[in-house]
Amino acid sequence: MTIPTSTRAAVLTAHGEALAMRDVPLPAAIEPGAALVRIACTTLCGTDIEIWSGKMSFPGMLPMILGHEMVGEVVAVGGDTTDALGRSIAVGDRIGWSESTCGECFACTVLREPVACSRRGYGFLQRSDVPPYATAGLVEYCYVTPGAAKLLLPTEVKDTWAAMAGCAAKTVLRAFGRAGPVRPGSRVVVQGSGALGIFATAVARISGAGTVISVGAPADRLTMAQRFGADAAIDIAGGSEATIARVLELTDGQGADLVLDFAGAPSVGPEAVAMTAQRGTIVIVGSTGPVGDPIALGTVMGKELTIVGSLNGDISDYYRAIEFFRAFPERMPWDDLFSEAVGLSSASEKVAAMSRLHEIKAVIDPRLP
Ligand SMILES: [Zn+2]
Ligand SMILES: [Zn+2]
Known part of the structure; x- marks a missing residue:
């Protein structure tokens, strides 16, 4: 096939x-x-x-293409293209990828924390x-840069699951990694009932929590959280x-051993501190804004609480997210x-629908008319 020059x-x-x-150009050479x-x-x-609405913005970055959870089929490689595990990538392979990192900055080399890469x-x-030009998801053809950590995908993991692993699922798995082990039978509260909160509810349940409580809105999202393993929804x-x-009531007055913020509302901090048990852990994941209510x-x-932050995820978390879906394909719907x-x-309509909370995760297949 001839390599497309625009998309x-x-x-x-x-x-x-x-x-x-x-129509956006593609790089002349790969x-x-x-x-x-x-x-x-x-x-x-x-x-x-949030970027679409302007709630989150990057000055001077428009025009921009949205979408950072995607998978596709390789139509051309630049030579010496391998995935993060060193496996050679060829035309026809199905791959996903985590964002690019430089491998040279302080965070990459000294901290060894790709999420903090200064040129991420x-x-x-x-x-x-x-x-x-075209490195995001809402395109027909996407240019995957040399620095992007790529992964050949196992066939058992569906396109939608693998795409979600690109941000939502890897962010949740990193947060659980930051929290430390879920103690078997312990009590877990998940703040937020969007895609991340619902997925986190499932992860808590599968990880051996005894009681999982979902805190969020609206009602249909809470019902969904219960289908994904929540014992109770608030x-x-x-x-x-x-x-x-209500959390204290559901935990015999003790509070939760682990509270995870996937909500980001100003009240999540004080609520989390109040509903966490003695020696409990709080993971802050969803608080992307600068302003939160003061905590006590x-x-x-x-x-003696432990409060940790967790920022998105890197190729390690992405790999683990793919393997998580591969391990538990039937455990949750x-x-x-x-x-x-x-x-x-129709991507534009889907962005608007998600902004009105009408959909949890919209799916775009650019091969469709
Ligand atoms: Zn770097
Ligand atoms: Zn994301």
Whole structure:
């Protein structure tokens, strides 16, 4: 096949406005270590919606292509292209990838923490009018840079699952890694009932928690959380005090051994501190904004709490997310997280639908008309 020189793309040109269908150029040559991929599936993440609306923005980065959870089939390689495990990548292979890192900065070399790479390249952190143009998910053909950590995907893991592993699932698995082991039979609270919160509920259940409590909204999301392993669900519409009281009631007055924030509302900090048990652990994952309500440091001290942050995920977390789906394909109704796939020209409507919480995870298959 001849290698395409441009791709159709749904481009964000102004925050809050419909995505524009455009033809975007592709790099003239594919560098060694890079690959050109025909996207088979892109799933939308909450971050895509926040960037679209302008709640999260990167000055000077428009026009930009959204989408950072995707998988596809390799249509060209630049030579010496291998995956993160050193396996050679060839035309026709199905791959997914974690964002690119430089391998040279302080975080990459001294800290060995790819998530803190000073030149970390997420799909959307790329203007669509400068090379290499098309590195995000809402495209027909995507340029996967040499620095992006690629992975050949096992056939048992569906496209939608593998796409979700690219951000949502790997973020959750990293958070559990940061928390330390889930003690068998312990009590876990998951704050937030979006895609990450629901997935985290399932992970807590599968990891051996005795009681899993989902805290979130709206009601249909809480019902979904219960289908993914929550023993109880608490609607945050009742307010902080009622939420905390209900958690204490469900945990014999002790609170939860582990509380994970996948919500990011200003109240998550004080609520988490109040509902965590003595010597419990809190993992902050969803608080992307700068402002949170103050937490009671005296309580943190008195209960000897451990509070840790967790930032997205790297290739290690991505690999573990893929293996998690491979290990537990039947344990939860994973497919219920995803909407029916639509073509690229409907991506804009899907972004809007997700912003209204009408869908948990929209699915774009650019091969569809
Ligand atoms: Zn780096
Ligand atoms: Zn994301």
